[in-house]
Amino acid sequence: MLTNRSKQVVKREMSLAEKLYLPAIFSGMAITFKHMFKKPATVKYPEEKREMAPIYRGHHVLKRDNAGAERCTACGLCAVACPAEAITMDAAERKPGEESLYREEKYAAKYEINMLRCIFCGLCEEACPKEAIFLTDTIVNPEYARAGFIYGKDKLVERMDARIDVSKRQTADVAMFKMGESEAKHNQLYNPKGEQ
Amino acid sequence: MSYLKDKGIEVEYKEISNLNTLNLGPTHPATHGIFQNVLTMNGEIIEDSQQTIGYIHRAFEKIAERRPYNQITVLTDRMNYCSSPINNLGWHMTVEKLIGVDIPKRAQYLRVIIMELARISDHIICDSVIAVDTGALTGFTYLFQWRELIYEIYEELCGARLTTNLGRIGGLERDFTMTAWKKLDKFLKGFPAVLEEFENLVKRNRIFMDRTVKVGPISGERALEYGFTGPNLRAAGVDYDVRVALPYSSYEDFEFAIPVGENGDTYDRFMVRLEEMKESLRIIQQAKEGLPEGPFHADVPAFYLPPKEDVYNKMEALIYHFKIVMGETDVPSGTVYHSVEGGNGEVGFYLISDGGRSPYRLHLRRPCFIYYQAYPEMIKGSMLSDAILTLSSMNVIAGELDA
Numbered sequence: 001m002l003t004n005r006s007k008q009v010v011k012r013e014m015s016l017a018e019k020l021y022l023p024a025i026f027s028g029m030a031i032t033f034k035h036m037f038k039k040p041a042t043v044k045y046p047e048e049k050r051e052m053a054p055i056y057r058g059h060h061v062l063k064r065d066n067a068g069a070e071r072c073t074a075c076g077l078c079a080v081a082c083p084a085e086a087i088t089m090d091a092a093e094r095k096p097g098e099e100s101l102y103r104e105e106k107y108a109a110k111y112e113i114n115m116l117r118c119i120f121c122g123l124c125e126e127a128c129p130k131e132a133i134f135l136t137d138t139i140v141n142p143e144y145a146r147a148g149f150i151y152g153k154d155k156l157v158e159r160m161d162a163r164i165d166v167s168k169r170q171t172a173d174v175a176m177f178k179m180g181e182s183e184a185k186h187n188q189l190y191n192p193k194g195e196q
Numbered sequence: 197m198s199y200l201k202d203k204g205i206e207v208e209y210k211e212i213s214n215l216n217t218l219n220l221g222p223t224h225p226a227t228h229g230i231f232q233n234v235l236t237m238n239g240e241i242i243e244d245s246q247q248t249i250g251y252i253h254r255a256f257e258k259i260a261e262r263r264p265y266n267q268i269t270v271l272t273d274r275m276n277y278c279s280s281p282i283n284n285l286g287w288h289m290t291v292e293k294l295i296g297v298d299i300p301k302r303a304q305y306l307r308v309i310i311m312e313l314a315r316i317s318d319h320i321i322c323d324s325v326i327a328v329d330t331g332a333l334t335g336f337t338y339l340f341q342w343r344e345l346i347y348e349i350y351e352e353l354c355g356a357r358l359t360t361n362l363g364r365i366g367g368l369e370r371d372f373t374m375t376a377w378k379k380l381d382k383f384l385k386g387f388p389a390v391l392e393e394f395e396n397l398v399k400r401n402r403i404f405m406d407r408t409v410k411v412g413p414i415s416g417e418r419a420l421e422y423g424f425t426g427p428n429l430r431a432a433g434v435d436y437d438v439r440v441a442l443p444y445s446s447y448e449d450f451e452f453a454i455p456v457g458e459n460g461d462t463y464d465r466f467m468v469r470l471e472e473m474k475e476s477l478r479i480i481q482q483a484k485e486g487l488p489e490g491p492f493h494a495d496v497p498a499f500y501l502p503p504k505e506d507v508y509n510k511m512e513a514l515i516y517h518f519k520i521v522m523g524e525t526d527v528p529s530g531t532v533y534h535s536v537e538g539g540n541g542e543v544g545f546y547l548i549s550d551g552g553r554s555p556y557r558l559h560l561r562r563p564c565f566i567y568y569q570a571y572p573e574m575i576k577g578s579m580l581s582d583a584i585l586t587l588s589s590m591n592v593i594a595g596e597l598d599a
Contacts, residue, residue, distance in 0.1 A: 006435035007453040021402035057355035083267040
């Protein structure tokens with residue numbers, strides 16, 4: 001014995017009742033019978049949906065700010081952080097007059113996530129220094145063709161008419177910071193009327 | 197054989213027996229994974245067997261040589277996917293040992309809670325699958341409802357259920373939320389009764405005992421020669437446990453027994469795992485009660501990502517953020533070995549670093565790989581259905597076997 005903590009747990013001699021094996025059968029059946037009156041543990045999936053944790057790592061979203069400009073500046077940190085090498089992007093320079101479309105002077109002209117490669121580890125969300133990419137609690141839809149799983153900006157960038165709330169994924173300080181002065185300054189510069 | 201005759205060597209011919217070759221696997225539903233066993237059968241008895249490994253070999257050790265340290269965690273997820281948090285945290289502890297970080301007590305205790313939950317979920321799978329292979333499907337469905345609750349706790353902690361990517365170098369990525377504590381309380385309150393019910397179903401059932409007692413035995417001595425660790429070694433009567441022998445993450449603070457078996461047969465392995473679940477519950481209870489206050493991560497700015505608000509406001513935090521994400525923080529060169537008691541046994545990480553962003557060499561000690569070496573010896577002379585039972589009672593996980 002290496003330690004003084006060991007505990008012998010196996011008892012293999014059977015008593016007479018156990019040898020008869022009928023009592024064990026009946027007690028087992030009693031247990032299963034009791035379960036017939038319990039609430040079923042299953043969730044009837046397409047009709048009912050289980051509530052996911054607020055930090056669930058599912059489908060990605062590229063956020064816009066409150067003025068509707070894309071937050072991503074194509075810095076490439078998410079692509080570097082990705083262990084599955086699923087993210088590719090092309091950067092482009094913002095032209096005059098596009099200030100309401102893109103938040104910073106540089107933006108992602110092309111942004112693709114290969115959902116077949118993606119392992120939903122959440123490292124891209126953690127890496128993003130612009131609060132642009134987030135994972136959401138929705139699951140990626142099935143497709144018939146492999147090509148359909150390469151998500152471009154059309155599928156990733158959030159729509160202004162169906163905004164996704166990611167405030168639960170952020171710490172309170174970050175949410176405050178985002179709503180704070182920098183956002184206000186940006187809105188003042190590019191969206192002085194406060195149009196959504 | 198004629199050349200033997202030419203040389204004058206007498207060859208004795210025995211009567212050819214009635215041997216058949218049976219391919220069990222690679223994708224056989226009874227083996228719970230991708231294992232190929234080419235069995236030489238004499239009727240129902242296995243005379244000889246040959247195993248093939250590597251069906252889902254993904255070259256993790258090689259991939260790790262080109263990955264920054266924080267990206268290797270996702271590789272360890274996919275080793276023993278029944279208890280991935282143990283692998284994740286084991287890897288983080290290895291890197292912490294290399295760079296020499298002291299983890300705050302609270303983070304260590306939280307890690308213990310997570311690792312013991314993972315151990316319970318691993319043992320739930322193994323024990324209920326042993327019961328399934330003997331024909332008792334009911335207990336499996338009852339226990340798996342509670343494994344679901346463990347997965348929900350993981351989901352609350354890290355956002356994923358199976359491939360968790362939990363924890364970071366230097367601590368945890370976030371503290372337990374209130375929902376997580378509530379779910380943990382529900383688990384601690386409800387699970388012992390469920391476990392007892394499962395015991396009543398199978399533990400002293402004669403059919404179950406007839407199927408498992410003296411099936412696939414291995415002696416303690418032989419198991420040590422093979423390098424067994426974990427529940428399979430303890431079932432053979434050797435009370436070796438990494439948590440006691442080389443305590444990590446404050447395991448020395450907790451009071452728990454090490455269940456041991458006697459013969460190392462399937463019944464012993466089943467019983468050891470069953471009792472270990474109860475010990476794990478005890479450890480979680482103790483860790484929860486004695487949980488110290490404090491931060492949930494160490495102060496290692498070069499490895500632990502700064503909070504996002506600092507990234508936006510402080511120059512230094514921004515620099516560290518970019519350096520960590522791009523994998524540009526240098527680690528000291530050196531060699532470390534760190535092992536944790538995984539669900540199946542000693543999960544070891546042998547890491548050689550020559551400085552720089554990724555390991556020079558990483559070896560993963562996977563207990564399943566070792567158990568599978570002993571498998572032909574353990575099933576020789578037994579029946580085919582017992583071989584299936586032996587495989588599932590050793591809890592050989594394909595992802596960990598092949599890595």
